[in-house]
Amino acid sequence: MTSSNYFPREEYEGRWKRVWDAMRAKGYDHLLVWSRGAGSYDRLGNGLWLTNFANNGTGQDWADDVQMGAWTFSAVLFRDGRAPELHSAQPPQETEYAKVVCGELIVHEPSLITGLPEYFRKHGIEGRVAVVGDDVLPGLYDRRLRSLTPQIEWVTDEWFLLEPQRVKSTREQEAFRTAGDITTHALAAGMDALIAGESSAEAAARTAMEIMRRGGCFSRIDMHHGAHAERFLLGDMLYGYDTSVPKKGDMVRGWIQGPIFQGYWLDPGRTAVCGGRPTKEQRHILEGATEVCRTIIKAIRPGVTARQLGVIGEKAASLYAGDGIDLNLGIFGHQMGIFYGPHIIPAGDPGALEDIGGKQGASANEIMVREYEKIDEPYEPGMLIAVEAFMKHAGVGMSGLEDHVLVTEDGCEQITNTPFYL
Structure with a gap:
């Protein structure tokens, strides 16, 4: 060695x-x-x-x-x-x-x-x-x-x-902090480009430059906008970006995915409006996704479970619910490591599915997918949690946001800190 x-x-x-x-x-x-x-x-x-x-x-x-x-x-x-x-x-x-x-x-x-x-x-x-x-x-x-x-x-x-x-060592946590710092600057650079009206490809290039100049790497950079960003979570199927240019007033979204530093994976994202002047309806779903994530992050500490966080997130999301507005993914996050952790934070309490299963003659195990196996397992210091939320409003757009936190002895530490674009 x-x-x-x-x-x-x-x-x-x-x-x-x-x-x-x-x-x-x-x-x-x-x-x-x-x-x-x-x-x-x-x-x-x-x-x-x-x-x-x-x-x-x-x-x-x-x-x-x-x-x-x-x-x-x-x-x-x-x-x-x-x-x-x-x-x-x-x-x-x-x-x-x-x-x-x-x-x-x-x-x-x-x-x-x-x-x-x-x-x-x-x-x-x-x-x-x-x-x-x-x-x-x-x-x-x-x-x-x-x-x-x-x-x-x-x-x-x-x-x-x-x-x-599952629990990251002290040195692994340092690697994740470095990865978080890299993506914080990289995502901000890409979002600033989209807000300024630069093409998706130009925004991706600015993002990639920040990652690479800081010694990081990535698997995919998604930069897209407008009607496509309302219909699909990610950008161009092949690359994640194209040469199209957003119009003022378009909702724009940027996402980074990959083994950012030393092979450790992060996938943070942000949504904004080209020109920086959202309508009332756009601001509503921008604030909604942001508030859901903020509320969940505030609640993360040792001893809390993913099921509890799911209920907390659903309550926060309900304050922004309305005609035509829905949670697009149905989850509020997952564990992270050298790739995506499959144990998820559900949007709500999946235990409610047991009643549905009983009524339809199916067992709870047939309804509850394996990703829910650990939702009652308490978080411990050193675990890395991704927190995300999407809100979709037909004809308005889709707002998405994702951040990453390390569970600490008395709460959590947010390691991705790209600004919110409200």
Whole structure:
């Protein structure tokens, strides 16, 4: 490991211990975590969080049964109570392995998919192996891997790492504060451009410049306006922006999504009006989304639950309800980390669905989606929460806002602080 790593080895060792504790709690002796990088961020964060490894390359590897995505996929293996192993197929001369933090690095050339089964047989790995990453490993490769490992019972547990990653360390919190500062300035630059009447592309460019000049990165920048912004949450399907120019009086919206700093994900957003002079109706939904978020953030502290925040947010939103106005998403936020946390803050109390389920003959479990599993689990210091609200008024526009906070010992700390545009 080089001295340029943002996190020291002790940080990773603490993460490994939490993973081992979670494995013992579930009765797992072996765990394999897949990551896909190389031009993509699909679960790259898991491998990065565990070993500080990120695949390089373009991510445009062809699907074949020889190399099998050698430049795109890697895997971290936990076994026998030892420090995790990083398994990759990228040649050492092509990859900066010096920064990797793990127990052992095993390079399988030319194919990780065929190399892993041979490694498992050599080391007597058989029986149940928990796996995280079925959602990113292509079927072609997964079928080949399973056909070569008949001695293994693969146990999919996609949400396994969420518990070890739930509470952020002191150093991780510092990374999030840096990410928050980057997006605070970047989003303000993009919104100022839209308000001034610059094109969506120009606004995105100003946003990207602020992110990149401050050492950050992004996955998508959405800048859009007018009728399109009323109908759709995000901008142009391919890029998130185009060269169209907002007219004075158009509602304009900007959003940043991505692994902003050290692979940690934020997705803040803001809404305003081109020209800076909203109508009474526009101001109403701008203030509504803002007040919902402010009210929820004010209520966040250790011990509060997502269900309680959902009820608080719904009450605040009800003050702005009216003919033609509705909450567009039905959620008020979610947890954050190396990617979107699935545990959400519902808009209201989803427990009300139990009554609906009883009347319709469906069980509560069939109605309540898995994202609600943790809504009664109290927040703890060190957790990162995204708070968001959307209000849509037909013919007027859609107002959206999102900020991020760290739960502290006695409340919370807001880390994204782009101005509100009221």
